[in-house]
Amino acid sequence: MQRIAVIAGDGIGTEVTAQALRALDTVRDRFDLDLEVEELDYGAERYLRDGTTLPKGEIERFRNDFAAIYLGALGDPRVPDMQHGREILLALRFELDLYINFRPVKCLADQFCPLKAKTHDAIDFKVFRENTEGIYVGVGGNFKKGTADEIAINEDINTRKGVERIIRAAFAYAQKNNLGRVTMSDKSNAMRYAHDLWQRVFKEVAQDYPTIEANHFYVDALAMALLRSPEQFEVIVTNNLFGDIVTDLAAELQGGMGMAASANINPDGLCLFEPVHGSAPDIAGMDKANPLAAILTMGMLLEHLEHREASRAIENAVMQTLHAGHLSEDLGGHTGTSQMGDAIVERLSA
Numbered sequence: 001m002q003r004i005a006v007i008a009g010d011g012i013g014t015e016v017t018a019q020a021l022r023a024l025d026t027v028r029d030r031f032d033l034d035l036e037v038e039e040l041d042y043g044a045e046r047y048l049r050d051g052t053t054l055p056k057g058e059i060e061r062f063r064n065d066f067a068a069i070y071l072g073a074l075g076d077p078r079v080p081d082m083q084h085g086r087e088i089l090l091a092l093r094f095e096l097d098l099y100i101n102f103r104p105v106k107c108l109a110d111q112f113c114p115l116k117a118k119t120h121d122a123i124d125f126k127v128f129r130e131n132t133e134g135i136y137v138g139v140g141g142n143f144k145k146g147t148a149d150e151i152a153i154n155e156d157i158n159t160r161k162g163v164e165r166i167i168r169a170a171f172a173y174a175q176k177n178n179l180g181r182v183t184m185s186d187k188s189n190a191m192r193y194a195h196d197l198w199q200r201v202f203k204e205v206a207q208d209y210p211t212i213e214a215n216h217f218y219v220d221a222l223a224m225a226l227l228r229s230p231e232q233f234e235v236i237v238t239n240n241l242f243g244d245i246v247t248d249l250a251a252e253l254q255g256g257m258g259m260a261a262s263a264n265i266n267p268d269g270l271c272l273f274e275p276v277h278g279s280a281p282d283i284a285g286m287d288k289a290n291p292l293a294a295i296l297t298m299g300m301l302l303e304h305l306e307h308r309e310a311s312r313a314i315e316n317a318v319m320q321t322l323h324a325g326h327l328s329e330d331l332g333g334h335t336g337t338s339q340m341g342d343a344i345v346e347r348l349s350a
């Protein structure tokens, strides 16, 4: 028996997770999977009610009792600064040491490809974004804040261990999946200390994978190449900041936020699966959210738990649903969230 902890969260997180769970139920029955779901009410409602973000000991319980965690989205206009969401996400990311933010970028239909003269199959690559270091760690400070002489500093933290493990993960993934090329992206021409470390480690690790081509793009050149010739990319590995930007650009190449799935991975531990989008308060509760990112994310979770047939069935059902013309508003159609879910379930049950 494998148990999945599900935190639907806030806003459209609850709506899209409901559809992802319907897809999960359907494949569980169809493929006779021994899976159990525990739904948890962590999110803004709970936080506003009793101040709970993640109770003490909860991460330990996750580690002991669950095979994976699924998260919808966190964020609510009633909670300033997304304090609850930050606490939950940061606790999960750092205590579980989820150092790989894994982002498959695949365009499923030509109509979602924003590039002139490209077809959907030109866009099919994976991004390994470092998830625990870099400039987002919050090391820094202000001096003379609020004055004309203010200095504001954010330090960019790159450790040998941190850089090596994300680069190794990218190569290991390429090898396991018979992919021929890993691209590392940095700005070593300008950031001469931190990104020199990335350069050295990349060259070193690449030697352990002689059959895989190791190439390099400065991040500005990568942004151009992703638009001009995305078909050349198979696996891209980069730091936290650049990964953040590159994966948003990449999400647009696959049809937008409503289509982008992700996983936060520690290869030796418990992993967290979540659609890339947030809680989207502007459309929350309106049955307008596209649930496909959430459903594809559930497919990734199943693949991670080695239920490959079920995972493939989900991706196929998404493809068939799109080809049948069931499109939510963000994709240019009028199909509501639950109707999109109906279309998926119908195809998964067939």
Ligand code: ATP
Residues within 6 Å of the ligand: 012, 016, 073, 074, 075, 257, 258, 259, 276, 277, 278, 279, 280, 281, 282, 283, 288, 289, 290, 291, 293, 330
């Ligand atoms: P946060 O990430 O801080 O929760 P957010 O939810 O506003 O913020 P995103 O998730 O990046 O940010 O979404 C930006 C906008 O994209 C949303 O406000 C919404 O209009 C649109 N959007 C995001 N996800 C979806 C979706 N699944 N279906 C349809 N539209 C979406």
